[in-house]
Amino acid sequence: MLEVEGIHTYYGLSHILFGVSLDVSGGEIVCLLGRNGAGKSTTMRSIMGLTPPKRGTIRFKGKTIKGKKPYQLARQGIGYVPDNRRVFADLTVGDNLEISARKGAGTVTWTKESVYEFFSALGHIDSRKAGFLSGGEQQMLTIARALMTNPEFLLLDEPTEGLAPLIVEVLEKQISKLREKGLTVLLAEQNQKVALGLSDRGYIIDNGVIRYHASIDELREKEEIRKKYLLV
Ligand SMILES: Nc1ncnc2c1ncn2[C@@H]1O[C@H](COP(=O)(O)OP(=O)(O)O)[C@@H](O)[C@H]1O
Numbered sequence: 120m121l122e123v124e125g126i127h128t129y130y131g132l133s134h135i136l137f138g139v140s141l142d143v144s145g146g147e148i149v150c151l152l153g154r155n156g157a158g159k160s161t162t163m164r165s166i167m168g169l170t171p172p173k174r175g176t177i178r179f180k181g182k183t184i185k186g187k188k189p190y191q192l193a194r195q196g197i198g199y200v201p202d203n204r205r206v207f208a209d210l211t212v213g214d215n216l217e218i219s220a221r222k223g224a225g226t227v228t229w230t231k232e233s234v235y236e237f238f239s240a241l242g243h244i245d246s247r248k249a250g251f252l253s254g255g256e257q258q259m260l261t262i263a264r265a266l267m268t269n270p271e272f273l274l275l276d277e278p279t280e281g282l283a284p285l286i287v288e289v290l291e292k293q294i295s296k297l298r299e300k301g302l303t304v305l306l307a308e309q310n311q312k313v314a315l316g317l318s319d320r321g322y323i324i325d326n327g328v329i330r331y332h333a334s335i336d337e338l339r340e341k342e343e344i345r346k347k348y349l350l351v
């Protein structure tokens with residue numbers, strides 16, 4: 120479904136990604152594991168057209184998407200949950216969801232009601248201003264907003280970062296259910312436990328280079344590789 124081939128991405132003159140390649144097939148959850156600063160978010164931003172790569176190709180469902188604008192990619196079925204959990208603080212939870220609603224390309228049509236069924240914690244706070252939410256609630260809301268665009272493919276950038284263990288568990292459970300809802304996911308994570316628990320396959324990125332890729336079972340076994348690239 121997504122094929123990234125040899126992309127090189129820069130911020131100004133700083134060369135950040137060095138020939139990153141990865142692919143995600145329909146129905147998979149694939150993780151991009153790496154320490155802080157490894158290049159996970161830059162990879163996500165490159166795919167989403169926010170920091171377009173200077174070299175390399177990106178294809179979505181067989182068609183090149185390099186150079187497309189973020190809104191065009193959203194229309195083609197790519198949902199993006201950035202790492203900053205930005206919500207409209209002055210709007211209620213319900214309004215945050217409603218303004219995100221799009222027809223989309225996905226097989227499941229998400230509505231406010233089905234999103235509340237999925238994240239029941241949000242259903243209870245429909246009329247609360249988003250600026251008053253806890254970190255976990257904000258994260259659920261950012262994912263929920265992406266779902267309201269009815270994507271086929273979801274880029275999830277460190278959804279569990281900095282959250283309490285109990286909330287992390289809730290998110291893990293719901294993210295794993297996204298697959299059953301027909302979504303394909305690329306998940307950026309520093310948290311090995313979360314990534315290994317959720318994904319079918321994984322890539323390890325370090326200093327802007329993919330160092331390793333394997334099935335989750337293999338990654339679980341290869342402790343020395345995880346130590347080398349993931350321990351701080
Ligand atoms: N806007 C930016 N301008 C310049 N450098 C950046 C910018 N954002 C990130 N970087 C640098 O790019 C590298 C990769 O960052 P990032 O992709 O955010 O890593 P990760 O998401 O894996 O923590 C880091 O060295 C970081 O300092």
Ligand SMILES: [Mg+2]
Binds near residue numbers: 160
């Ligand atoms: Mg990041």
